[in-house]
Amino acid sequence: MVLFIIYFLKKNLYRKTKYPCYGKTINVKGIRIFYTDNQKIEKPVLLFLHGFQSFHYVFSKNISFFDKDYRIITLDLPGFGYSEKPLNFNYTFQNVCEFIHEFLKKLNISKINFIGNSLGGGIAIAYS
Numbered sequence: 001m002v003l004f005i006i007y008f009l010k011k012n013l014y015r016k017t018k019y020p021c022y023g024k025t026i027n028v029k030g031i032r033i034f035y036t037d038n039q040k041i042e043k044p045v046l047l048f049l050h051g052f053q054s055f056h057y058v059f060s061k062n063i064s065f066f067d068k069d070y071r072i073i074t075l076d077l078p079g080f081g082y083s084e085k086p087l088n089f090n091y092t093f094q095n096v097c098e099f100i101h102e103f104l105k106k107l108n109i110s111k112i113n114f115i116g117n118s119l120g121g122g123i124a125i126a127y128s
Contacts, residue, residue, distance in 0.1 A: 023056070023082065028103045031089065034082035035075035037107075038067060045109050046070035047100075051118025055081025058117065070113070075103065077123075093126040100127060 023036045036056060046066055048059045056074035063072050076083035078099060079091060089095070100123070104112060114124035 025082075026103070026106055028106060029099060031078050031086055031099075032084045033075055033078065033103060035073060035103075038072045040071040043069060043071040044113060045111065046072055046113045046115060047104075048072070048074040049100075049114060049116040049120030049123050050074075050077065050080065051116075051120050053080075054117070054119075057081070059115070062115075066115075073107070073109075077120075093123060096123055097127045 023034050025032050025034050027033075034056070048056070048063070050056060050058050055076045059074055063074070066072060077096065078089050079085045104110075114120075114127070116122070116124035
């Protein structure tokens with residue numbers, strides 16, 4: 001039974017998706033942040049924000065629907081996924097919004113559209 005569950009998980013949960021999640025890191029306010037960017041500079045920006053206890057990959061199967069028309073950016077918020085997990089970071093909506101603002105400035109992005117899930121949706125509303 002255990003072997004079947006392990007086989008099922010490997011076979012179904014870790015399939016390759018149409019959108020490869022090759023990422024980069026950038027230092028924002030002294031914190032190393034992991035993100036992906038399809039580099040379609042001429043397109044409007046669509047930033048995906050994940051929920052609590054999640055990371056950028058949660059959107060990997062949704063991105064292909066928007067990839068043609070948008071510059072897609074996903075990031076692992078501070079404390080999540082492949083981003084650093086600083087103990088002294090203030091994890092409030094206001095501070096995370098300021099952090100995202102600095103992240104976008106580093107990428108020279110001034111206009112943004114959001115897709116947020118759970119905590120990411122709350123952050124998107126607070127940022128707006």
